[in-house]
Amino acid sequence: MPAAQRREQLVDAAIRVMTREGVAQATTRAIVAEADVSLSVFHYCFAAKQDLIEAVIDSIMEHASARAMATIAPGATAEEAIRGAFQAYWDHVIAEPEEHLLTYELTQYALRTPGFDAIARRQYGRYAGAILTFLDQLTTSLEVELRTPPEVLARYVASLLDGLTLNYLLLGDTDGAQAVLDTAADHVITHITGRLWVPSTTRQS
Amino acid sequence: MPAAQRREQLVDAAIRVMTREGVAQATTRAIVAEADVSLSVFHYCFAAKQDLIEAVIDSIMEHASARAMATIAPGATAEEAIRGAFQAYWDHVIAEPEEHLLTYELTQYALRTPGFDAIARRQYGRYAGAILTFLDQLTTSLEVELRTPPEVLARYVASLLDGLTLNYLLLGDTDGAQAVLDTAADHVITHITGRLWVPSTTRQS
DNA sequence: GTCTATAGGAAGATAGAC
DNA sequence: GTCTATCTTCCTATAGAC
Numbered sequence: 001m002p003a004a005q006r007r008e009q010l011v012d013a014a015i016r017v018m019t020r021e022g023v024a025q026a027t028t029r030a031i032v033a034e035a036d037v038s039l040s041v042f043h044y045c046f047a048a049k050q051d052l053i054e055a056v057i058d059s060i061m062e063h064a065s066a067r068a069m070a071t072i073a074p075g076a077t078a079e080e081a082i083r084g085a086f087q088a089y090w091d092h093v094i095a096e097p098e099e100h101l102l103t104y105e106l107t108q109y110a111l112r113t114p115g116f117d118a119i120a121r122r123q124y125g126r127y128a129g130a131i132l133t134f135l136d137q138l139t140t141s142l143e144v145e146l147r148t149p150p151e152v153l154a155r156y157v158a159s160l161l162d163g164l165t166l167n168y169l170l171l172g173d174t175d176g177a178q179a180v181l182d183t184a185a186d187h188v189i190t191h192i193t194g195r196l197w198v199p200s201t202t203r204q205s
Numbered sequence: 206m207p208a209a210q211r212r213e214q215l216v217d218a219a220i221r222v223m224t225r226e227g228v229a230q231a232t233t234r235a236i237v238a239e240a241d242v243s244l245s246v247f248h249y250c251f252a253a254k255q256d257l258i259e260a261v262i263d264s265i266m267e268h269a270s271a272r273a274m275a276t277i278a279p280g281a282t283a284e285e286a287i288r289g290a291f292q293a294y295w296d297h298v299i300a301e302p303e304e305h306l307l308t309y310e311l312t313q314y315a316l317r318t319p320g321f322d323a324i325a326r327r328q329y330g331r332y333a334g335a336i337l338t339f340l341d342q343l344t345t346s347l348e349v350e351l352r353t354p355p356e357v358l359a360r361y362v363a364s365l366l367d368g369l370t371l372n373y374l375l376l377g378d379t380d381g382a383q384a385v386l387d388t389a390a391d392h393v394i395t396h397i398t399g400r401l402w403v404p405s406t407t408r409q410s
Numbered sequence: 411g412t413c414t415a416t417a418g419g420a421a422g423a424t425a426g427a428c
Numbered sequence: 429g430t431c432t433a434t435c436t437t438c439c440t441a442t443a444g445a446c
Contacts, residue, residue, distance in 0.1 A: 021317075022317035024229065024317065025317075101313075101316070104309075104313060105313055105317075107375070108227075108306075108309060108310055108313065111306070111375070112226070112227035112229065112230075112310075120375060121375050121376060124372060124375040124376050125376060128372075128376075148388060149384070151381065152381065152384045152385055152388060153388075155372065155381060155382075155385050156365075156369075156385045156388055156389065158368075158372060159365060159368035159369040159371075159372045159385060160361075160364060160365045160368055160369075160389075161368070162368040162371060162372065163363075163364035163365055163366070163367040163368020163369065163371070164361075164364040164365075164368065166364075166367060166368070166371075167329060167333075167360065167363060167364045167367065169316075170312070170316070170325060170326050170329040171326060171329050171330060171333075176356065176357065176360060177360075179354070179357045180357055180360050180361045180364060183353060183357060183358075183361055184361065187392045187395075190392075190395070
């Protein structure tokens, strides 16, 4: 089997182990056992374990970035577009909670590993960047304007979704989390020119 | 030296090592070196390393909970109270970023360690609980009402602050983060009866 | 490319003198 | 209570036959 294919096989196995048992438990032995190959195959494909970790982080982060961009769900109105994008992201959190938990773990692993911290920082920049792109597309295609600098709003959305995801991973409570998500969507919609919004119970036109 | 004092000394040393180099690097040897005691003292005070980790988590989480409760800063108006509490929390993030980073690390360590995950979940419940207490005190003492269920609003605030903190720890940019914080405070104020708010640039009365 | 065998080291934990 | 010395286990990584 060619080395490239082996590498992919080992990266996938590593992701499975990390998802199931955490980054700290993903030893070379656990990974090769998961991939059902011998220990020496590992070091034939990767000079050091850190090279595999790097490949895993690249894979996971690339995956996450692609998904973030893919949630750009156009809607007839700005409100529909925003709620659709929020829900698209959230559906994935509900469907694959372990994957999101692993992302947090890898972020911190990278932060604590010399030479890897830039990867984690760049990734968080990308999240905000993807949301910024979404907002830009929204404002131009629907010819609306924002009352708030798009960079601030993008960072607000990125932070809230990140925090709510972690909160949900710890506390569960799907309905409660969904209520928070809807509230946040309300807030973002507030920032679009031409709308005037009052929370929930006493909504005015 | 009595064992209780030794324990405290070792817990403090462990926190210093964890803050500086991360949880994974906080080996028993690194901790005793930091505390300047011999390795056997460690096992005289703690039956196993996990006992120390538990003491560390208790110490950090207790500290965090106390701080969360302490940020209940009363103000003449609901708006002042909310902005004051937000800023009190944020000032601590700016002052002690490493301590917050460590809290995230310990949360994930606990989640991945059998028997410890309940500690992490309870802690996140406490954060939301502290904010809920703050909102309750606000509504009763100032005789205002919320347009949104307080549990939802509390969880919203907890998630946003948590996400923004992590975002800031990764990306820095004090001014940008402060702008997001202010925007979030605006949102929370929106949920108080009697106020009608339109974002930033075109504020109306 | 893949295997078995092992080097070399660091981790948590213990033994027993003082 | 504290020390030095050591045990056991598990890790990453390498050597060398096939």
